[in-house]
Amino acid sequence: MDDSELQAIRKARMAELQKQQGGASGGAQAGGSAGNASNDQQQSVEDLLIRLVRSGQIQKKVSEQELISLLEQLSQQESKANKTKIVDNSTICELTFPTSVLKVKMNRKRLLVILEEQIYIYSLKNMELLHVLPVRSNPRGVCGVCQSPLHPFLAYPGNNPGEVIIFNTDSLEPVTVISAHKSDLAIVSFNPPAGKGSKDDRLLLATASEKGTLIRVFDAVTAQRLYEFRRGSMPTTIFSINFEPTTNKYLIVSSATETVHMFKLGEPAKARLRPSNSETEAPAASANKYFTSVLKMLEPQRDYTCLRIPTNGNTGDTSSGNGKTKNLGSANHINREFKSAAAFCKDMVVVVTSEGYLYQFKFRSPEFKDGELVQQYSLKSM
16 A cells, blocks of 8 residues: 555545544533642552652652653553542542543643543643543553643544544644554553754654554654564563653563563664665666565564563563563463553663562663663562
8 A cells, every 4th residue: 555545544534533523522520720630549559659759769860750650551450430530739629420530641731531432631721621532442541642742642542443543632633543553552652752952853653552562653743654663473461652751762662471672763664765876786686675675674673672570579680682581480470460561760761560569670871781670679568
C-alpha cells in the first residue's frame, strides 16, 4: 500500500470521526478548581511512595510525580469505582460517572476521565464538562496524553483494531488517525517535551498491541511510522513505555516478564535509505543494494540493553548489551500475575513491580555500565 492510498484511508477515517464528534454531550457536573486528580483506590500506595521519597530512602532526584506516574502505569487492573475526587489537601469536588473510572489524566488545561466506552474532557479552570468522546470498548483504559503546550493531544483506540486516534483537547477536534497494529492496542505513550538544547522537537507516539512483540514509534502529527523494535518472539502484556525525557533518544519498555528492554532511537527508517552514489554502477547491482536496504529498513531493530529484574532479592549482574541478557535464573512468573513499570529518572532507570519492590538501574553514568542495578527497596516493609 503506497502513501497515496494511506492518505486516502486516513482522510476517510477523519471524515467519519468529524461526523461522530457532534460536540460535548451531557454527563457529570462539577465546579471549582483542581489541584491533583486521583482515584481513591490508588491513594494509599501513592502516599507510600511519597513517604519513601521524603524519608530520603529513595534519592531526591527521583521526584514524587515520577513515582506516581510509574504507579499509574503499573495499575492496569480494572477499577470498580465510578467516582473521582479532585483534591488539593482537601476535596474540592467529586465527579460521578455512569460506569467504572479506569484512568484519570491531565495536561495543562484539561482533566480527562477514561471509562470503558467514553472519555470525559473537563476544563481545569472551572471543571466545566467540555466534551464526551464515544470510544470503542476499551476495558484497559488505553490512552496517552501529551504534556507539550504546543500539542495538547490525546491518543486513544479507534474503531478498528490497532487504530489510534489523535485528538486535540483544546480545539476538541480529531487531528489524525494512525494504523499502528493489526490487533488491539495495549498501550500508547507520547514523548515528553524535549529538554533544553535538544534539536529533536518531534512529537512521537510509541505503541504496542496486546500481542506485545513489536514496539512501534510514529510521528504523531504526520502519522508516519519512524521506528519498529522487536521486544521478543513470545507474546506478553506491555505495562509501560516511556521515553528518555532529555533527548527522546531512548525508550524503556516493561511487561509481564522479568526483563525490561531499552531501545535506542537512531535515524528514522526512511532516513536509513541512501541512493547509490555511483552513476556508472550496473542497474542490477544498484537494484540489489536498494532492495537489501529496504529489507534492512523493514526489519525490526533489536534492543539496546536488557535489564533483568532480580529474583527474590538477588542483586547479581542484571544487564547486558546488544540484546543478550545474562541468565540469572527464571523469576517463574508463569503461575502468578507479574507487572512492572519502568521510566527514566535523570541518570537512572527506575522499575516498580507488583511484588512490592522498587529498583534503580544506572543509565549514562561514567562509573557504571548502562543497566547495572545499584539500589533496590522493598515497599512491603514500609
